[in-house]
Amino acid sequence: MEEGLQKKPCTKCLLKDIDPAQYEARIKKLIDLMDKSEKADDKVYDKRLQICSRCSYLKDAFCGACGCYVELRCVKKNAACPYDHW
């Protein structure tokens, strides 16, 4: 496993200080590392992302309501939107 990939991405970094490609790769890697039993199925995940992508709380990949990376929140089987949008 690559060094640092077990840690959550830093939520205190400014976007200007983050390499977008590296950021995206880390999020994808974290999702890949999750146990399949913890993940929502692909259809549920895609539907959640569609809803988040139209939500006014979405800002730069974060949910402004809960502070989560939306891709990470949406992929967790037992997660829920803090405003019951999904």
Ligand code: SF4
């Ligand atoms: S989790 Fe809910 S509140 Fe947050 S961006 Fe998605 S739909 Fe909006």
